[in-house]
Amino acid sequence: MSIVILTGAGISAESGLGTFRDKDGLWTRYDLEEVATPEGFARNPQLVVDFYNARRANCLAARPNAAHEALARLEAARPGEVVIVTQNVDDLHQRAGSQSVIQMHGALRSALCAACGHRWPAPDVMSLATACPSCGAARARPDVVWFGEIPYHMDEIADRVAACEIFVAIGTSGQVYPAAGLAAEARRAGAHCVELNLEASEISRVFHERRFGPASQVVPAWVE
Ligand code: BJW
Numbered sequence: 001m002s003i004v005i006l007t008g009a010g011i012s013a014e015s016g017l018g019t020f021r022d023k024d025g026l027w028t029r030y031d032l033e034e035v036a037t038p039e040g041f042a043r044n045p046q047l048v049v050d051f052y053n054a055r056r057a058n059c060l061a062a063r064p065n066a067a068h069e070a071l072a073r074l075e076a077a078r079p080g081e082v083v084i085v086t087q088n089v090d091d092l093h094q095r096a097g098s099q100s101v102i103q104m105h106g107a108l109r110s111a112l113c114a115a116c117g118h119r120w121p122a123p124d125v126m127s128l129a130t131a132c133p134s135c136g137a138a139r140a141r142p143d144v145v146w147f148g149e150i151p152y153h154m155d156e157i158a159d160r161v162a163a164c165e166i167f168v169a170i171g172t173s174g175q176v177y178p179a180a181g182l183a184a185e186a187r188r189a190g191a192h193c194v195e196l197n198l199e200a201s202e203i204s205r206v207f208h209e210r211r212f213g214p215a216s217q218v219v220p221a222w223v224e
Pocket of ligand 1: 088150171198
């Protein structure tokens with residue numbers, strides 16, 4: 001049984017990491033054009049690096065919750081059958097024990113050289129003066145996918161979605177593409193599609209089955 005699990009910010013909400021579009025979400029406090037676009041980074045790189053340094057500090061202090069842990073148990077019980085495609089840049093799935101995790105929007109713990117594309121482990125506090133270990137340029141940026149950039153591993157994700165029998169979306173508002181289109185692709189390919197979310201999302205109608213409530217409750221209940 002091939003199972004693809006798409007996760008979004010809602011799965012990490014109960015670990016204390018903010019979502020983006022909820023009423024107290026990050027995009028109510030920050031202008032996404034300024035902190036999550038290449039143009040914003042070009043205008044004010046220090047603002048963007050500070051934003052991600054604060055997010056990284058929150059992530060370091062956070063712990064996986066019952067939803068992350070349930071997904072790790074699912075994978076352990078079904079070796080080779082489960083892949084998590086996460087939009088999240090935190091590492092809570094990995095810290096819960098999940099091994100098959102694709103981070104389509106990048107990772108807070110990774111730095112990217114804007115000059116040569118080299119990646120390396122990000123320090124807890126990134127600085128614009130950091131030199132790339134490969135080419136030496138001082139063009140370090142957070143290794144995250146901003147609006148207008150192409151998400152990572154899209155070919156592998158498309159293959160896994162086309163081949164899956166069960167597709168589950170957890171804690172995502174379904175407002176950001178191409179992630180938001182994956183459920184419809186899975187359904188077209190014949191998968192049974194399940195939404196686990198606090199409340200109905202933009203794409204709820206795509207799913208065969210919907211369960212609403214906090215991830216720490218609905219995810220373990222679905223897994224067990
Ligand atoms: C709970 C809960 C609890 C709360 N329990 N649940 C017009 C139409 C269509 C597309 C476009 C368009 N104009 C532009 C586009 C493209 C654009 C896009 O989609 N824009 C939309 C805003 C319209 N997309 C892009 O630019 C992407 N690239 C692209 O399209 O390239 C072209 C291409 C692609 C593929 C092939 C070829 C070409 C890139 C998108 C990059 C997104 N980046 C961000 C920030 C970077 C990472 C970071 O800083 O963390 O990624 S934006 C932000 O949104 C972040 C997230 O990963 C992403 C998704 O958010 P998510 O996870 O869904 O969070 P929320 O807050 O929206 O929702 C939380 C949900 O949880 C809610 O439903 C709550 O109810 C729920 N919840 N508590 C369970 N306790």
